[in-house]
Amino acid sequence: MENILLAAQENPGDHLWRVLTPRVRKRFENEAEERALDLLKQVGLESFVDSYAGILSGGQRKLLDLARAMMAKPTMLLLDEPFAGVNPALVEKLVNVLQTLKKQHDLTFLLVEHDLETVMNISDEVYVMAQGTVIANGLPNSIYENEVVIDAYLGSRRKSS
Numbered sequence: 001m002e003n004i005l006l007a008a009q010e011n012p013g014d015h016l017w018r019v020l021t022p023r024v025r026k027r028f029e030n031e032a033e034e035r036a037l038d039l040l041k042q043v044g045l046e047s048f049v050d051s052y053a054g055i056l057s058g059g060q061r062k063l064l065d066l067a068r069a070m071m072a073k074p075t076m077l078l079l080d081e082p083f084a085g086v087n088p089a090l091v092e093k094l095v096n097v098l099q100t101l102k103k104q105h106d107l108t109f110l111l112v113e114h115d116l117e118t119v120m121n122i123s124d125e126v127y128v129m130a131q132g133t134v135i136a137n138g139l140p141n142s143i144y145e146n147e148v149v150i151d152a153y154l155g156s157r158r159k160s161s
Contacts (some may be wrong), residue, residue: 001049003064004036032071039067042104043097057111063097070101076108079129083115091115095122116153122152128152 012029040046043063048056053064062082069077082098083091095118101107113119119126120140127137130152136143143149 001036003053004039004068004071005032008032009072011057039070041066059086078110081113083113083118
């Protein structure tokens with residue numbers, strides 16, 4: 001819970017003059033705790049509400065990071081390799097959580113990810129880069145069929161098969 005509460009925005013306690021308004025601070029704290037608990041539920045970590053983050057698995061920590069980022073009420077989130085090092089069952093959970101958050105919060109995600117299959121299953125639009133240059137962009141299905149992408153990522157393996 002405390003990890004997520006750190007990201008709460010517009011804390012009245014950040015302003016010296018608010019020291020004189022304890023009810024405003026208390027209301028903020030109550031609302032922030034309610035939102036944090038709701039986010040923990042959305043990412044499936046509500047059973048860890050009073051646990052140390054250090055006991056979570058790598059995938060669960062990614063879910064915690066996502067909940068903490070959501071606490072700031074973003075309109076867009078950049079996620080750098082959110083599926084790296086995560087077991088396949090948790091990748092599926094992460095994908096479901098991302099799709100749910102996208103719908104519920106009208107949120108845009110910008111993913112930097114090498115798990116092409118997962119990216120194709122959750123993306124509205126895909127940009128593919130090779131050696132620092134965008135080599136293709138478009139709908140996921142068009143990327144799968146793009147010869148430049150196939151050559152860049154399958155290269156000689158494709159040609160020899």
